[in-house]
Amino acid sequence: MSDDESEANTIEDGDSVEVQGSSSTYTLSRQGTVYMCSCPAWKNQSAPVDMRTCKHLRGHLGEEAEVKRLGALPSRAASTRSASGKSGPVNKKDTAPPVLLAHKWETEHDPTGWWMSEKLDGIRAYWDGEAFVSRLGNRFFAPDWFVEDLPADTLDGELWVGRKMFQKTTSIVRSGAAGQEWKTVSYVVFDAPNAKGGFEDRIAHAKKVLERSGAPHARPLDHIVCDGFAHLAEELRRVEGLGGEGLMLRRPGSKYEVGRSNSLLKVKTFHDAEARVIGHAPGTGKHKGRLGALICELADGVTFNVGTGFSDAERGAPPSIGSLITFRYQELSNDGVPRFPSYVGERIDADKPSTKAQVAVPAKIAKGTVEPKKVAKPTPPPPADDEPEDEPEAEPDNAEDDQAPAESGSSFKEKLGDVSFSCKLVNQGEGKFWEIEVRGKQHITRFGKIGSQGQMRLTEIGSATACKTDAEKRAMLKRREGYK
Structure with a gap:
């Protein structure tokens, strides 16, 4: 069959068929829900094996069948040919939307005055005015009636059914x-990337265009102003008590920056991460004949089993080998292996597992008395010295969250410039130390048990003045916590 034929066919489980490409013959085969092709385009994809397709599969099975099977076909670039005229892989940087990504909140960061909202357990979806696009550049095919009333503006949000419904x-x-x-899905909007101004202006613009369009399946996400640590802790307990995933914090007046930014922070008691499925462990007892656990691997080779969190249907038809899953965990073992991992679901908006360095122990928020909540009015932007003078360099999707380089202490520190501020504190009662050192636009924080090497984090603020101010505030907060 030629590449241009559109006649739809089927491939039975375990069968294979040969198709004629433009210059070679390729083998199409099926193993369960995985449809494979021997062509290089299929083999070189980074997507899970059960989410891959190619022009030979689409030509044999039919475009409509592949859309129905996958739900979202990869967006096609205008051209995948180089100057030499030879075909080449599509660069994801050319097709993926320019989205803002969050860092993890650290307990020394004062949330007072920041915008606070629920972290939705849905699928990130960038509305480009015509279609939904994942953060990786894959298109999500929603029904016409779902999208027909959405505005032509660019919006950022989540496709969301409800809590515990990932x-x-x-x-x-x-x-x-x-x-x-x-019909059960809502498009919950939390930003308007192309609107002018700070966050308050952008969310106001999003509310205005959504109200004007009258789209019944879309709504803006509610935000309130955080009164401080106690308010943050209380709101986190409330949301998690309802089955929510956690909270998001947004710096007032912040810009929509491409890549990971310290203006957007995620707050959770339990953390989650991504892992690749590399095997299925058979069940025993009541699960005999079904899945017992998924054998999973992080990007840097750490392996572990995920044996809880599955429904009976998921144990009967588990995620295929090669697929990417999200798991939730409580803490890490001494070897850096996630403890008490629980299955959340398959990921269709990510393409690589987490590294061990990205899998971290969740921060704990000190309990306290809750102050009355403020009315959610726009908070004035911070003074100019607290705002980055330059746009921070966008980090890749798999960048470690504020993780210091693996180089030894002095070697990488010297590359950052001279020290403009430093502070070393200890908490004898808890047996902990905390240190911070400012070099140029970055500060290096080291903390842990007295007598140990501790952990080290590197954070870029945006300007030398803002970095020093931030470090001084962190040191002041540590002193309030009993460090001297």
Whole structure:
């Protein structure tokens, strides 16, 4: 069959068929829910094996069948040919939308005055005015009736069914435009990337265009002003008590920056991460004949089993080998292995597992008395010295969150410039130390048990003045916590 044929065919489980490409013959085969092709384009994809397709599979099975199977086909670049005229892989930087990504909140960071909202357990979706696009550049095919009233403006948000519904949301989005369960999905908007001004101006713009369009399946996300640590802790307990994932903090007046930014922070009691499925452990007892656990691997080779969090249906039809999953965990072992991992769902908006360095122990927020909540009015932007003078360099999607380089102490520190501020504190009662050192636009924090090497983090603020001011504030907060 030629590449241009559009006649739809099927491949039965365990069968294979040969198709004629432009210059070679390729083998199409099926193993369960995984459809494979021997062509280089299929083999070189970074997507999970059950989420891959190619022009030979689309030509044999039919475009409509592939959309129904995958839910989202990769966006096609205008051209994948180099100057020499030879075909080449599409660069994800050319197709992925320019989205803002969050860092993890650290307990020494004062949240007072920041905008606070619930962290939705859905699928990140960038609305480009015509279609939903994942952060990796893959298009999500929603029904026409779902998108017909959405504004032509660019919006950033989540496709969301509800709390503890991540797997259901994933299933619906994968179902493609034909899925009737899209009626249970909401597009919850938390930013308008191309609108002018700080965050307050952008969210006001998003509310205005959504109200004007009258889209019944879209709404803005509610934000309130955080009164401090006690307010943050209380709101986190409330949201998690309702089954929510956690909270997000946004710096007042902040710009929409591409890549990871310290203006957007995520706050959770339990953390989650991504892992690649490399095997299935058979079940025993009541799970005999079904999945017992997923054998998973982080990007840097750490392996572990995920044996809880599955429904009976998921144990009967578990994620395929090669797929990417999200798991939730409580803490790390001494070897850096996630402890008490629990299955959350398959990921269709990510393409690589986390590294061990990205899998961290969740921060604990000190309990306190809750002050009355403020009315959610725009907070004035901070003084100019606290704002970055330059746009921070965008980090890749798999960048470590504020993690210091693996080089030894003095070797990488010397590359950052001279020390403009330093502070070393200890808390004898808790047996802990905390140190901070400012070099140029970056500060290096080291902390841990007295007598140990501790942990080290490197944070870039944006300007030398803002970096020093931030470090001084962190030191002041540590002194309030009993460090001397």
